[in-house]
Amino acid sequence: MRSVFYISDGTALTAEAFGNALLSMFPVTVEQRTIPFVDNEDKARQAVKRINEAHQASGLPPLVFHTFVDLNLQNIVINSEGVCFDFLQHYVQPVADQLQLAPQPRMSRTHGIRDDYSARIDAINFTLDNDDGSNISDYEQADIILVGVSRTGKTPTSLYLALQFGIKAANYPFTEDDGFESLKLPKSLKPYRHKIYGLTLDPQRLHEIRNSRREGSRYASLQQCRFEVAEVERLYRREAIPFIDSTQYSVEEIATKIIAETNLKRRHY
Amino acid sequence: MRSVFYISDGTALTAEAFGNALLSMFPVTVEQRTIPFVDNEDKARQAVKRINEAHQASGLPPLVFHTFVDLNLQNIVINSEGVCFDFLQHYVQPVADQLQLAPQPRMSRTHGIRDDYSARIDAINFTLDNDDGSNISDYEQADIILVGVSRTGKTPTSLYLALQFGIKAANYPFTEDDGFESLKLPKSLKPYRHKIYGLTLDPQRLHEIRNSRREGSRYASLQQCRFEVAEVERLYRREAIPFIDSTQYSVEEIATKIIAETNLKRRHY
Numbered sequence: 145m146r147s148v149f150y151i152s153d154g155t156a157l158t159a160e161a162f163g164n165a166l167l168s169m170f171p172v173t174v175e176q177r178t179i180p181f182v183d184n185e186d187k188a189r190q191a192v193k194r195i196n197e198a199h200q201a202s203g204l205p206p207l208v209f210h211t212f213v214d215l216n217l218q219n220i221v222i223n224s225e226g227v228c229f230d231f232l233q234h235y236v237q238p239v240a241d242q243l244q245l246a247p248q249p250r251m252s253r254t255h256g257i258r259d260d261y262s263a264r265i266d267a268i269n270f271t272l273d274n275d276d277g278s279n280i281s282d283y284e285q286a287d288i289i290l291v292g293v294s295r296t297g298k299t300p301t302s303l304y305l306a307l308q309f310g311i312k313a314a315n316y317p318f319t320e321d322d323g324f325e326s327l328k329l330p331k332s333l334k335p336y337r338h339k340i341y342g343l344t345l346d347p348q349r350l351h352e353i354r355n356s357r358r359e360g361s362r363y364a365s366l367q368q369c370r371f372e373v374a375e376v377e378r379l380y381r382r383e384a385i386p387f388i389d390s391t392q393y394s395v396e397e398i399a400t401k402i403i404a405e406t407n408l409k410r411r412h413y
Numbered sequence: 414m415r416s417v418f419y420i421s422d423g424t425a426l427t428a429e430a431f432g433n434a435l436l437s438m439f440p441v442t443v444e445q446r447t448i449p450f451v452d453n454e455d456k457a458r459q460a461v462k463r464i465n466e467a468h469q470a471s472g473l474p475p476l477v478f479h480t481f482v483d484l485n486l487q488n489i490v491i492n493s494e495g496v497c498f499d500f501l502q503h504y505v506q507p508v509a510d511q512l513q514l515a516p517q518p519r520m521s522r523t524h525g526i527r528d529d530y531s532a533r534i535d536a537i538n539f540t541l542d543n544d545d546g547s548n549i550s551d552y553e554q555a556d557i558i559l560v561g562v563s564r565t566g567k568t569p570t571s572l573y574l575a576l577q578f579g580i581k582a583a584n585y586p587f588t589e590d591d592g593f594e595s596l597k598l599p600k601s602l603k604p605y606r607h608k609i610y611g612l613t614l615d616p617q618r619l620h621e622i623r624n625s626r627r628e629g630s631r632y633a634s635l636q637q638c639r640f641e642v643a644e645v646e647r648l649y650r651r652e653a654i655p656f657i658d659s660t661q662y663s664v665e666e667i668a669t670k671i672i673a674e675t676n677l678k679r680r681h682y
Binding site for chain 1: 415423424425426427429431433434435436437439440441445447448449450474476480496498501504507508509511512516517518523524525527530533537541544568569572576661662663664665666669670672673682
C-alpha cells in the first residue's frame with residue numbers, strides 16, 4: 145500500500161488538513177503517518193529514514209506533505225525518496241504581493257497559544273458545565289442552546305462548536321420528564337428562545353444508536369424513537385424553532401451549518 | 414481593514430485551514446468571514462456581492478480562499494473583485510500523476526461522514542463518561558489516561574484527542590482526597606500505569622487560572638498551587654510517568670506532542 149507522511153516542525157495539523165483534502169479527491173487507500181515536531185537535524189534524518197524504508201517496503205515512493213518553518217530541516221526531508229509537497233510554496237508570494245508585506249515565518253504560528261485562546265478554553269468549560277441540561281441557570285451566557293431528544297448529536301456538536309470556534313454552546317435534552325405526550329418548551333428555555341436550535345434524526349437511525357447503548361429497552365425501541373421524533377419535530381414547527389436533521393451529516397457539517405444559518409459569532413478562527 | 418473570505422460548497426473548514434496557515438505568516442490583522450455551503454448559483458452570486466461590498470468599503474480587494482467541488486459555482490466566485498486562491502489547483506495534477514488515478518471530486522469529501530465516524534463519536538462519549546475521574550471502572554478500555562492536579566488542561570486535551578483523533582482519553586484529577594502530603598498513584602490507576610500521561614503547569618499560571626474561578630480561595634492560592642505542582646511532579650519522576658508542562662502550549666500542541674511521544678494509535682485522520 146502507498147504510504148503518506150505528514151511532517152512538520154510544528155503540530156503537523158496543517159500538513160494533515162492539506163494532504164487529507166487532496167487525497168480525498170482520489171479513490172485510493174493509503175497508509176497515513178504523522179511525524180510532528182521535527183525540530184532538529186536528528187529528527188529530520190530519522191523522518192527521512194522512515195520515508196525511505198516505506199519506499200523499500202512497498203516499492204512505491206511515499207507522498208510527503210510537509211510544512212516547515214526551518215528551511216534547513218525542510219531541505220533534509222525533501223532529499224528523501226518521497227514525493228514531497230509543500231502546500232505554502234505556490235501561495236506565499238502572491239499573498240505577500242497583495243498585502244505588500246514580507247512573510248515572517250515563526251514557530252507555533254498556526255496552532256500555538258494566541259490571543260483568542262482563553263476564550264476557547266472558557267467556551268469548552270461552559271459547554272461542559274452546561275451539557276445535558278445540567279445547569280439551566282447559565283443560559284443567559286450561552287451563545288446557543290441545542291435541544292433535541294436523547295442521542296441526536298447535541299453533545300458532540302456542542303463540544304465541536306466550543307473547541308473549534310470558541311462558541312458557548314449549552315444543550316438541553318427533552319426527556320420523559322418534559323412529557324412527550326404534550327411536549328412544550330420548558331419554562332427554563334422560554335426566555336432564551338432566540339438562542340434555541342433543534343436537532344432531529346431519522347427514527348430508524350436513532351433506534352440503532354440507542355440500541356447499541358441499551359439493547360432491547362423501551363427507550364431504544366423503534367416505536368418510542370418514532371414517537372419522540374414526531375413530537376419534538378411538531379414542537380419545533382409550532383414554536384418556529386430552526387432545526388436540522390442530522391442523519392446524513394457529520395459533527396463538522398452540523399456545526400458549520402448551524403453557524404451559517406444563525407450568524408453565530410465565532411471567537412476563534 | 415483588509416477582508417478575508419473563506420468560501421466553499423462544503424463546510425469551508427479546509428479553506429479556513431489553508432487561509433489561516435498562509436495568513437499566520439504575515440504580521441497583519443484582517444476581518445475574516447466564512448461562507449460555507451455555497452451550493453447553488455444564487456448563493457454564489459450573494460457571496461460575490463459580499464466580496465464586492467467589502468472591496469468598496471475598505472478600498473482593498475479582499476483575499477478569497479476557496480475550495481469548490483462544483484466548478485460552475487467556483488467560476489462565479491472567481492469573477493468577483495476579490496483576489497482568489499484555490500489551494501488545490503497546483504497540487505491535484507502532480508498527486509494524480511503519482512497515484513496514476515484521475516481525481517473524482519465529490520461533495521462532503523473531507524468533513525462528511527466516513528467509515529471512521531462512529532469510532533470518533535464513541536471516543537467522545539467515552540471521554541465524557543470518563544472525565545474528571547468519574548468512572549474509574551472503564552480504564553481498561555481507555556487508550557490513554559491523563560492525570561494532573563485541577564486546572565492543568567486535562568479535560569480540553571482529552572476532548573481534543575477524542576474529537577480530532579478518535580482516541581479514548583480518560584482523565585483523573587489528583588485532589589485533596591489523594592493526600593498531597595504523601596502523594597501516591599491511586600489504586601484504581603495502578604493496573605494501567607502504561608497508559609498514564611501526566612500534565613503539569615507553572616504554579617504562577619495555575620494560580621491565575623484557579624483565581625479566576627475561585628478568587629481568594631485556599632485552592633487558588635499561590636502557596637497551594639506551588640505545593641500541589643511540586644508533589645505531583647515528584648510523583649511523576651518517582652513513578653517514571655511521562656509528563657508535559659503545558660504552560661506554553663495550546664491544546665492542539667499538547668495533544669499532538671502526547672501522540673508523538675506515546676505512539677498512540679489514532680482512529681481518525
